[in-house]
Amino acid sequence: MAAIPKKVHERLSAGIKRFQPVLASAKSRDVNESDTVTIITDMLADVFGYDKYSEITSEYVIRNTYVDLAIKLDGKTQLLIEVKAIGLDLKDAFIKQAVDYAANQGIEWVVLTNAAIWQIYKVTFGKPIGQDLVLQIDFANLGPKNLDHLENLYLLTKEGLGRSVLGDYHTQRQALSRFFIGTITLSEPVLDVIRRELRKLSPDVKIDNEQIKDVLVQEIIKRDVMEGEKADEAQRKVNRVTKKSARKTSKSTSSQDEPVVNAIQTEATGEEQTSSQD
Numbered sequence: 001m002a003a004i005p006k007k008v009h010e011r012l013s014a015g016i017k018r019f020q021p022v023l024a025s026a027k028s029r030d031v032n033e034s035d036t037v038t039i040i041t042d043m044l045a046d047v048f049g050y051d052k053y054s055e056i057t058s059e060y061v062i063r064n065t066y067v068d069l070a071i072k073l074d075g076k077t078q079l080l081i082e083v084k085a086i087g088l089d090l091k092d093a094f095i096k097q098a099v100d101y102a103a104n105q106g107i108e109w110v111v112l113t114n115a116a117i118w119q120i121y122k123v124t125f126g127k128p129i130g131q132d133l134v135l136q137i138d139f140a141n142l143g144p145k146n147l148d149h150l151e152n153l154y155l156l157t158k159e160g161l162g163r164s165v166l167g168d169y170h171t172q173r174q175a176l177s178r179f180f181i182g183t184i185t186l187s188e189p190v191l192d193v194i195r196r197e198l199r200k201l202s203p204d205v206k207i208d209n210e211q212i213k214d215v216l217v218q219e220i221i222k223r224d225v226m227e228g229e230k231a232d233e234a235q236r237k238v239n240r241v242t243k244k245s246a247r248k249t250s251k252s253t254s255s256q257d258e259p260v261v262n263a264i265q266t267e268a269t270g271e272e273q274t275s276s277q278d
Contacts, residue, residue: 002165004154008049012153015047016144023116023140026086033085037068039115040083043139044071049158067101071161078161079109086114095121095131103129109166111156116140120156122170134170182221183238186213 004012019039026039037058045052050071057070057077069081082098084090095112102110102123110131112119118137124130135152142149155166174180184190191209198207217226 002160002163002168004150005159008154008157008159009150011049012047012150012157013144015043016139016142016149016153019043019047020140020142023086027116027140030087031085033083036086036115037083039086040069040081040113043115044069044081047153048156055158067098073158073162077105077107079111080107081111081113084112084114086116088114090114090117090119095119099123099131100129118156120166132170132174134166134173178222180238182226183235185221186216187238 019042022039026035031039041052041056041058044050044056050056055072057072058068067080068083070077071079071081080098080102082094084094090112095110098110098112099121102108103125106125108123110121110123112121116139118139119133120135120137121131122134124132135155137152137156142153144150154160155169160166188209191212194212195207195209198212199205
């Protein structure tokens with residue numbers, strides 16, 4: 001992840017110290033949704049760095065329906081924020097409506113929050129429309145000196161959003177997901193490597209890639225990694241990368257084994273840019 005600028009680092013650390021008591025008090029009083037929106041607006045300004053009067057919009061209208069908050073940078077809506085009262089647990093049903101609104105407007109990011117918990121979602125522009133939970137932040141339990149906690153907050157800041165840090169983080173998570181790793185493990189280049197290593201251990205035993213694949217599928221890789229929409233998406237991306245690499249002349253054996261592993265982030269980034277343009 002990109003380094004946090006010093007001023008932003010200091011602002012995030014101070015914001016944690018300032019707002020944790022505010023959140024504790026609000027939760028103990030079980031404040032309503034309207035009061036929670038007020039707290040979140042202050043947090044967006046004082047912690048995340050957005051201008052309260054020009055970049056934070058309340059009751060953003062989409063199709064004659066209001067979304068609680070929206071963030072606008074350079075006149076363009078960057079993310080929608082669905083707010084629930086601080087005493088409510090966040091449920092999947094709460095995010096669906098906001099995701100539908102975002103997809104209708106071509107907005108990639110949606111946040112569901114009750115001020116204490118912040119869930120960041122990436123809208124997937126497929127059929128049907130969907131969303132990936134990219135990160136959940138438990139603000140009430142953050143450490144003001146914990147670099148990992150500060151880096152997570154940085155993803156949602158004005159500075160981070162402007163530098164596409166959130167998009168980069170999502171791309172990295174996608175490349176390291178169990179679906180991509182499971183699919184890559186079953187790809188021919190990786191099976192070739194496993195077969196070579198097994199032959200070193202048992203040079204007199206004849207082993208082919210299909211036998212190795214059968215063991216991986218039946219005994220090692222969990223079934224949910226190989227089935228479903230996300231598994232299918234991973235398979236499509238790996239297939240595209242493999243076909244592209246097959247058309248190129250590699251200079252060495254190591255470079256031939258590289259493309260399936262190395263090109264996933266490029267492939268995912270390219271798809272995200274295409275989706276946002278659509």
